[in-house]
Amino acid sequence: MKRQYVIDALILAALVAFSIFLYHSGKGYTLIFDNRNITLGEKSYKAPEYVQVTLDGKGRPLEIMGGDRDIMTVMGKKHVLKVDILSDDEETVMATIERPFTVRYDGGNLLNIPAFLSGDADWNQRIELDIAPPKEEEPAQEAIPGAEKPK
Amino acid sequence: MKYSLREQISHFLVQYAVPIIFVLLSIVAIPLSRFSTEYLVQEMVARLARDSFLVLSLLIPIMAGMGLNFGMVLGAMAGEIGLIFITDWNVMGVQGMLLAMIISTPLAILLGWMCGAILNKAKGREMVTSFILGFFMNGVYQLVVLYGFGNIIPIKNPALVLSRGFGIRNVTNLAGIRHCLDDLFSFNIMGITIPAATFLLIGAFCLFITWFSRTKLGQDMRAVGQDQDVAGSTGIPVERTRIISIVISTVLACYGQIIFLQNIGTMNTYNSHEQAGMFAIASLLVGGASVSRATIPNVFLGVILFHLMFVVSPMAGKYLIGEAQLGEFFRVFISYGVIAIALVLYSWRRHKERERARRSLRGAE
Numbered sequence: 001m002k003r004q005y006v007i008d009a010l011i012l013a014a015l016v017a018f019s020i021f022l023y024h025s026g027k028g029y030t031l032i033f034d035n036r037n038i039t040l041g042e043k044s045y046k047a048p049e050y051v052q053v054t055l056d057g058k059g060r061p062l063e064i065m066g067g068d069r070d071i072m073t074v075m076g077k078k079h080v081l082k083v084d085i086l087s088d089d090e091e092t093v094m095a096t097i098e099r100p101f102t103v104r105y106d107g108g109n110l111l112n113i114p115a116f117l118s119g120d121a122d123w124n125q126r127i128e129l130d131i132a133p134p135k136e137e138e139p140a141q142e143a144i145p146g147a148e149k150p151k
Numbered sequence: 152m153k154y155s156l157r158e159q160i161s162h163f164l165v166q167y168a169v170p171i172i173f174v175l176l177s178i179v180a181i182p183l184s185r186f187s188t189e190y191l192v193q194e195m196v197a198r199l200a201r202d203s204f205l206v207l208s209l210l211i212p213i214m215a216g217m218g219l220n221f222g223m224v225l226g227a228m229a230g231e232i233g234l235i236f237i238t239d240w241n242v243m244g245v246q247g248m249l250l251a252m253i254i255s256t257p258l259a260i261l262l263g264w265m266c267g268a269i270l271n272k273a274k275g276r277e278m279v280t281s282f283i284l285g286f287f288m289n290g291v292y293q294l295v296v297l298y299g300f301g302n303i304i305p306i307k308n309p310a311l312v313l314s315r316g317f318g319i320r321n322v323t324n325l326a327g328i329r330h331c332l333d334d335l336f337s338f339n340i341m342g343i344t345i346p347a348a349t350f351l352l353i354g355a356f357c358l359f360i361t362w363f364s365r366t367k368l369g370q371d372m373r374a375v376g377q378d379q380d381v382a383g384s385t386g387i388p389v390e391r392t393r394i395i396s397i398v399i400s401t402v403l404a405c406y407g408q409i410i411f412l413q414n415i416g417t418m419n420t421y422n423s424h425e426q427a428g429m430f431a432i433a434s435l436l437v438g439g440a441s442v443s444r445a446t447i448p449n450v451f452l453g454v455i456l457f458h459l460m461f462v463v464s465p466m467a468g469k470y471l472i473g474e475a476q477l478g479e480f481f482r483v484f485i486s487y488g489v490i491a492i493a494l495v496l497y498s499w500r501r502h503k504e505r506e507r508a509r510r511s512l513r514g515a516e
Binding site: 015018019022023025026027028029073075 | 241243244245246253254
């Protein structure tokens with residue numbers, strides 16, 4: 001009987017541990033890539049004209065002009081960020097910086113590209129996301145093919 | 152005693168009346184709908200992946216003689232609660248889906264146990280009892296989700312909570328886990344996308360059911376399903392076995408609902424589970440299953456035939472009558488109509504079988 005309790009407790013503990021692992025590895029974070037001039041303390045960083053941002057070497061790269069921002073949602077905290085600085089004609093890669101990083105904040109994360117390129121430690125800052133409540137949509141149902149065109 | 156050809160044909164027609172009706176309806180409706188074969192095959196593959204797990208969860212209670220488990224909506228509700236939590240915590244992908252399953256499992260076990268215990272008090276009237284139990288628990292679910300979430304149970308995500316500060320919105324966006332299982336491993340055959348990971352999971356579930364029916368517990372369930380008194384007198388704990396069958400069905404329905412909703416990508420917070428139960432049961436019956444007998448092929452045949460009618464009937468209605476919206480009414484009409492036909496046929500079939508047995512006894516005298 002006692003042995004059974006121990007086995008049950010071990011199974012429960014393993015499930016809890018697995019759940020914690022799932023939570024941390026599957027947690028989504030919002031990253032805002034900010035390609036704008038920035039001043040951090042006494043240092044100022046100038047934004048490049050045009051960059052391509054790739055995360056973990058997967059997916060289509062984000063293309064961000066100087067003074068612009070783009071947003072991405074990622075799973076998990078640890079990632080590798082690759083930034084390609086492109087020439088004015090947007091075809092030649094002038095420089096590439098690739099570095100692993102850990103997402104710092106649970107809410108929104110503002111990632112400043114010029115600060116990242118210069119290796120500034122404060123390149124990842126918290127940002128409050130202004131999430132507007134969604135409009136009430138139609139109830140979710142299986143698609144009724146009558147409404148759509150046959151292929 | 153040998154049966155005449157006419158009797159054999161009549162027996163076959165009675166046995167498979169519902170699938171035969173559906174095959175005939177489909178033969179008429181498919182050309183009318185003007186859908187391409189590729190489109191229909193893609194739709195059927197997608198719907199098989201989406202619905203099969205839910206329908207398979209109905210098999211075990213049938214094995215235990217408890218009929219169609221209308222109480223599967225309890226499992227679906229548990230699954231939805233798990234999904235609300237992972238949406239609030241913003242856990243995405245397969246991890247989110249697995250976490251939702253883990254969170255909702257204890258709830259599904261508790262609800263299944265409660266349902267099984269109540270059904271033990273209503274032996275012989277399991278289906279209607281579980282049907283009403285579904286309505287009752289729907290009220291409890293609405294109370295919890297509409298007033299408990301945000302009040303007692305903390306919810307942080309403003310996109311999830313109603314503007315008054317508590318209660319979950321009508322529609323929960325499951326964008327974080329949308330198609331996470333289907334896209335985990337999929338491939339194309341002649342332009343048809345096959346969500347292989349989902350089918351592997353469904354295949355594993357079929358193997359589990361086959362294996363389970365051969366275990367001691369599975370055999371006990373069969374014995375209980377055939378005759379509870381005889382099973383009881385051979386030392387099988389009848390009530391416990393029945394409760395276990397409902398618990399397993401409820402937990403599997405919970406997983407089935409999560410798989411279903413990851414495919415759909417949005418959740419109708421207060422109604423998704425109602426549809427799940429009705430459509431799953433109707434699909435199984437369309438596949439030729441009865442209240443007392445259902446097999447794995449019944450599940451797949453049922454899902455294909457039932458959803459084929461869903462897909463083709465609106466367009467067939469549009470080209471025939473000029474009104475596509477009729478398809479939606481047809482969809483609901485089919486669900487309830489099939490269940491009613493199957494129940495009537497079941498009683499009729501039992502009456503016929505008793506008559507045949509009586510006649511064969513007379514012939515043997």
